[in-house]
Amino acid sequence: xxxxxxxxxxxxxxxxxxxxVILTLWxxxxxxxxxxSAAVYNLTRVPLLRGLVRYLVSSPKILLAxxxxxxxxxxxxxxAGLFGSQIPERNxxxxxxxxxWWAGLIFSVFFLGTAWCAVCPWDTxxxxxVRRRLWKRAEPNNSLNLRVxxxxxxIWPALLMFxxxxxxxxxxxxxxxxxxxxxxxxxxxxxxxxxxAIFERKAFCRYxxxxxxxxxxxxxxxxxxxxxxxxxxxxxxxxxxxxxGDRNTEPCPTWLVMGRLKQNSYCTSCGNCVSSCxxxxxxxxxxxxxxxxxxxxxxxxxEAWFMIGLLALTGFHGLSMxxxxxxxxxxxxxxxxxxxxxxxxxxxGMFGSMAAVVLVYALFVAATRWLMGNGVxxxxxxxxLSFVALPLAFAYHMAHNxxxxxxxxxxxxxxxxxxxxxxxxxxxxxxxxxxHFHMIISQDSLFAIQAGLMVFGFWIAVQILxxxxxxxxxxxxxxxxxxxxxxxxxxxxLMTCFHLWLLSQPMMMRM
Amino acid sequence: xxxxxxxxxxxxxxxxxxxxxxxxxxGRPAYSLNEDSNTPPSMQVETQIGNYFVTYMVFPAFPRxxxxxxxxxxARNIDNGKPFTGNVTFTARDDTWFDTxxxxxxxxxxxxxxxxxxxxxFKHDGDYIIxxxxxxxxxxxxxxxxxxxxxxxxxxxxxxAGVALFAVLVGGSLFQxxxxxxxxxxxxxxxxxxxxxxxxxxS
Numbered sequence: 001x002x003x004x005x006x007x008x009x010x011x012x013x014x015x016x017x018x019x020x021v022i023l024t025l026w027x028x029x030x031x032x033x034x035x036x037s038a039a040v041y042n043l044t045r046v047p048l049l050r051g052l053v054r055y056l057v058s059s060p061k062i063l064l065a066x067x068x069x070x071x072x073x074x075x076x077x078x079x080a081g082l083f084g085s086q087i088p089e090r091n092x093x094x095x096x097x098x099x100x101w102w103a104g105l106i107f108s109v110f111f112l113g114t115a116w117c118a119v120c121p122w123d124t125x126x127x128x129x130v131r132r133r134l135w136k137r138a139e140p141n142n143s144l145n146l147r148v149x150x151x152x153x154x155i156w157p158a159l160l161m162f163x164x165x166x167x168x169x170x171x172x173x174x175x176x177x178x179x180x181x182x183x184x185x186x187x188x189x190x191x192x193x194x195x196x197a198i199f200e201r202k203a204f205c206r207y208x209x210x211x212x213x214x215x216x217x218x219x220x221x222x223x224x225x226x227x228x229x230x231x232x233x234x235x236x237x238x239x240x241x242x243x244x245g246d247r248n249t250e251p252c253p254t255w256l257v258m259g260r261l262k263q264n265s266y267c268t269s270c271g272n273c274v275s276s277c278x279x280x281x282x283x284x285x286x287x288x289x290x291x292x293x294x295x296x297x298x299x300x301x302x303e304a305w306f307m308i309g310l311l312a313l314t315g316f317h318g319l320s321m322x323x324x325x326x327x328x329x330x331x332x333x334x335x336x337x338x339x340x341x342x343x344x345x346x347x348x349g350m351f352g353s354m355a356a357v358v359l360v361y362a363l364f365v366a367a368t369r370w371l372m373g374n375g376v377x378x379x380x381x382x383x384x385l386s387f388v389a390l391p392l393a394f395a396y397h398m399a400h401n402x403x404x405x406x407x408x409x410x411x412x413x414x415x416x417x418x419x420x421x422x423x424x425x426x427x428x429x430x431x432x433x434x435x436h437f438h439m440i441i442s443q444d445s446l447f448a449i450q451a452g453l454m455v456f457g458f459w460i461a462v463q464i465l466x467x468x469x470x471x472x473x474x475x476x477x478x479x480x481x482x483x484x485x486x487x488x489x490x491x492x493x494l495m496t497c498f499h500l501w502l503l504s505q506p507m508m509m510r511m
Numbered sequence: 512x513x514x515x516x517x518x519x520x521x522x523x524x525x526x527x528x529x530x531x532x533x534x535x536x537x538g539r540p541a542y543s544l545n546e547d548s549n550t551p552p553s554m555q556v557e558t559q560i561g562n563y564f565v566t567y568m569v570f571p572a573f574p575r576x577x578x579x580x581x582x583x584x585x586a587r588n589i590d591n592g593k594p595f596t597g598n599v600t601f602t603a604r605d606d607t608w609f610d611t612x613x614x615x616x617x618x619x620x621x622x623x624x625x626x627x628x629x630x631x632x633f634k635h636d637g638d639y640i641i642x643x644x645x646x647x648x649x650x651x652x653x654x655x656x657x658x659x660x661x662x663x664x665x666x667x668x669x670x671x672a673g674v675a676l677f678a679v680l681v682g683g684s685l686f687q688x689x690x691x692x693x694x695x696x697x698x699x700x701x702x703x704x705x706x707x708x709x710x711x712x713x714s
Binding site (some may be wrong): 082083086090129130140142143144176183187190193197203330334338340341346425 | 539540541558559565572654655656662672676679684687690691703711
C-alpha cells in the first residue's frame with residue numbers, strides 16, 4: 001500500500017494568503033522602481049573567509065576529491081541498481097537518486113547556485129573517458145571538436161530532455177525501479193561522453209543536460225555568483241584566458257566570457273575561469289537572490305519557454321502525486337480503453353497539464369498587452385515577463401521536494417549499510433508508519449518552511465514583475481500606470497494559489 | 512479564537528484521515544509485506560481495462576526459475592463494484608526481443624472466493640508477459656502484465672553502455688587520428704610546393 005503525506009494545514013495556508021495580500025497591496029500602492037539593489041559582497045574580502053575561499057576555488061585537489069566522492073556514489077548507484085534487490089525502498093539506487101539527490105538538488109541551488117554542475121559525475125566520467133586526464137588540460141583534447149548544429153544551439157534540447165525525464169520519472173515510474181534507475185544513469189553517462197567526444201567544449205552541459213539547465217536557471221535566484229572582481233580589468237584584458245583557457249586549464253566549458261557574464265544560467269561553477277585568469281580577477285560573491293532575475297538576466301525567447309516549462313513541470317510533479325490524479329487517469333483510461341501502466345492516459349494528462357499552464361500564461365500576457373495598448377509585440381512581452389515563472393516554479397519545487405526529502409529520506413543510513421538490499425523484505429506497513437513519524441525535521445518546521453517558501457516565491461515574482469514591467473511600460477510609451485500590469489499580477493496570484501492548494505492536499509509517497 | 516482552533520483541528524484531521532485511504536499507483540508494481548499474516552512478500556499491481564478495475568498479485572514478490580509461484584487476479588466492475596464471475600484464461604510468453612515462440616497456456620481459472628488463482632513454474636529466468644483474458648458483454652478483455660523470473664540481468668544495460676562508449680571513443684579517436692594525418696600530409700604538400708617554388712625562383 002502506498003501512503004500519503006498530510007498536506008499543509010489551513011492555518012499555514014492562511015498565513016501564506018495573508019502574506020500575499022500584504023505584498024499585493026504593497027505592489028499596488030508603491031510606485032514602480034527604477035532599478036534593483038545591485039549590492040554585492042565579495043567573499044574574498046571577508047577577513048577570515050578570504051584565505052579559505054581562495055584555496056577552495058584555486059586548488060584543483062579539493063574539487064577533484066569532491067568529484068571522486070560523487071563518482072564513487074554514482075557508480076555505487078549503478079551497481080546497486082543492476083545487481084541489488086529490486087525493492088525500491090531497500091536499494092541505494094532508488095533511495096539515493098530520487099529521495100536524496102533529486103529531491104535535495106534544488107536546495108543546493110538555493111544556497112550554492114550551480115555548484116552541483118562542478119561535481120556532476122556524468123560530466124566527470126565523460127571528461128575522464130574522453131580527455132583521459134584527471135583535471136589538467138589535455139592537448140589534443142581527443143574530441144572531434146565539431147560545432148553543435150545551429151538549430152540545436154538553444155535551450156530546446158534541454159527542455160525536451162527535461163520533459164522526457166519527467167515522463168520516465170512519473171509515467172514509467174523509474175523512481176521505484178532500481179534497475180531502470182541504473183539504466184538511465186548509464187544512459188546519461190553515454191550521452192555526456194558522446195557529446196564531449198563529438199562536439200567542441202561541453203555542449204552537453206550547455207545545450208542538452210536537463211539537470212544542468214534546470215539548476216542553471218534556478219540559480220538566477222541563488223544568493224551567490226561567480227563574477228569579475230573589477231570589470232575594468234576584464235575590459236582591458238586582451239588574452240581572454242577565461243574563455244580560451246591557459247596551458248593547464250580547460251577553456252570555459254559553456255562559452256562564457258567572464259567580463260560579459262550577467263547571469264548564472266549557463267555557468268557550471270567549474271572554476272576554470274578562476275584558475276586561468278592571470279589577474280586573479282574572478283571571485284565568488286554574495287548578492288541579493290533576486291537581482292539577476294529582476295534585471296540582469298537577458299530575455300531570450302527559447303529561455304522563456306524553458307522557464308514556463310519549468311513552471312508547468314513542477315506543478316505537474318505535484319499534481320501527479322495527488323490521489324485525485326489517479327481518479328482522473330482512471331476516467332481517461334476508460335475512455336481510451338487503456339490498460340497496463342496507463343501510459344497513453346498519463347501522457348495525455350501530462351501534456352494537457354503542461355499546455356494548460358502555457359495557455360493560461362499566454363492568456364494573461366495577452367490581457368497585459370491589451371491594457372498596455374498593444375504597443376509592445378506579444379512575443380516580446382511573452383519573453384520578458386516569463387521571468388516571473390522562475391521564482392514561482394522554484395519556490396513550489398522546493399516546498400514540494402522538502403516533503404520527499406524529510407519524510408522519505410528517512411532510512412538512508414540503513415540503506416548505506418546494505419546498499420544492495422541483500423536479503424531484505426519490503427517495508428511492512430508498520431515500518432512505513434514508523435518512517436512516517438520519524439521525519440528528519442518536525443512536521444511543524446516543515447510546514448513553516450513550506451509556507452515561507454511560498455511567500456518567498458511570491459515576493460520575488462512580484463519584484464520581477466515590477467522591475468521588468470516598468471521597462472515594458474516605458475517601451476509601450478507609458479510613464480507609470482502600473483495598473484496595466486494587473487493581469488500579470490493576477491497570474492502570479494493564481495499560480496501561487498494553485499501551488500498552495502497542491503501543497504495543502506495529501507501527497508502520495510514515492511515509495 | 513476557539514472556533515478558529517476547532518476549524519484548524521478539523522482540517523488537520525481531514526488531512527491526516529486522507530492518508531488512511533491511500534492506494535497504489537495505477538499500473539505500477541508495489542512490493543508489500545503483511546506482518547500480520549504468514550504470506551511471503553508479494554508484488555501487486557492495480558490497473559483497469561474497460562469497465563473493470565483489475566488487481567493482480569504475484570507470490571512470491573520475486574519468483575525464481577524452478578520454484579512454484581502464484582498469480583491472484585481480482586476484477587471488479589467499475590460501475591457497480593461487482594466482481595467478474597466468468598472464466599479467466601492465463602497465458603505466458605517470452606518478452607525478449609525477436610522472440611517468435613507461441614504463447615503458452617498456463618490454465619483457465621474459475622472464480623474462487625472472488626479471486627482467480629493461477630499457479631506457475633517457469634523453467635528459465637527471464638522476462639515474461641502474462642496475459643489474463645476474459646470475455647464480458649461480448650467483448651474480449653486482455654490484460655498483459657510483465658513478470659520477471661529471477662534477478663534481472665545486468666548484462667543488457669552494461670553491454671549496451673559499454674558498446675556505445677567503446678564505439679564513440681574508438682570511433683572518435685580513429686577519426687581524429689585520420690584528421691591529424693590528413694592535416695600533416697596537407698602541410699607537407701604545402702611545404703613541398705613552397706620549397707619547389709623557391710628553388711625554381713633561385714634557378
